[in-house]
Structures are given as C-alpha cells and as structure tokens.
Amino acid sequence: MTDVTKITWRIKTGASWWSGTNTKLKMEIWRDGQMLKRLNVEPGNTSRLDRATDVTYYWEFENPSNIGVSYSGFTPPYTEQFANGVQGHLKVKFIATGDDAWEKDEIESTVYSGVIRHVPGTIDSLFWEEDRQRFFFGQDVVLSTDSGEGFTTWTLNY
Secondary structure (H helix, E strand, O other): OEEEEEEEEEEEEOOOOOOOOOOOEEEEEEEOOEEEEEEEOOOOOOOOOOOOOEEEEEEEOOOOOOOOOOEOOEOOOOOEEEOOOOOOOEEEEEEEOOOOOEEEEEEEEEEEEEEEEEOOOOOOOEEEEEEEEEEEEOOOEEEOOOOOOOEOEEEEEO
C-alpha cells in the first residue's frame, strides 16, 4: 500500500523557435484506469509554458469533503491510496487544447507518499514519515491539436 500525497512535474520545454505555446495544457491523473483529477498544467493565472522553459508544477491531493482526521492532536496529510504501489498503477495524461505546438524535452516527476509512525518513548505521539519516488521521462514529444505538428495527448506511465 502506498499513500500518495503529492506529485510534482519539473518540465523542460524545447528551445526551437516554434516550440512555445499560448494554449493551456490539461492534465489527468489516473490510478488503475480511474481518473482521480483533471486540472490545468499551469495553475491559475501563471504564465504559459514557453520555449526553453524549466519550471516545476505540483498537485497535492485534497479530501473532497474538506474534513481532516487527527490522531492525538496530529493531522496527517490527505492521501490517495495505491493498493499495489505507484509503479505500473499511476498514469498522467497531458492534453493539448489548442493548435500551437508545444515541445517537451524532458519531465522529471516526483511522487510523494508516506506513513504515520509512532514516536518511540511516548504514549500517543505520531509523525508523518515522507518518502519520494523519482521518475524521468526523456522522450521528446510535441503536443498540439494540429495533427501535422504533433500528438493531441501524451501519457506518462509511471
């Protein structure tokens, strides 16, 4: 069992003169064929990914009920459970929403997970022990709704 709290994506875009975009990219996070979240790659009013960009984005999983659970005054982060671990069970799909070509050189992704641990020598003190798994996706990919420029979607298989 892996309790995932957050996923980061460090995205490096191509430096070619045509490889910038003013179009938002969508992203879907999937666990074993079930979509967990659909969101924009660039959150809020942040600038669009442009050519020769090196930027990190992240998603922290949120409890849909907004109700947290505390244990002896300790509140662990909300998690999405991956019963058989992350590898082979997590997919993230990037989706082009416009016809400007967007060239991806590489993506380094980190999946944060953890477990609740007991503090030795105490009666009921707990802490969150975090773990990280890094994944590298070096395939050069161009995303666009224009089929002459690239692919409409691209999926990261963890």
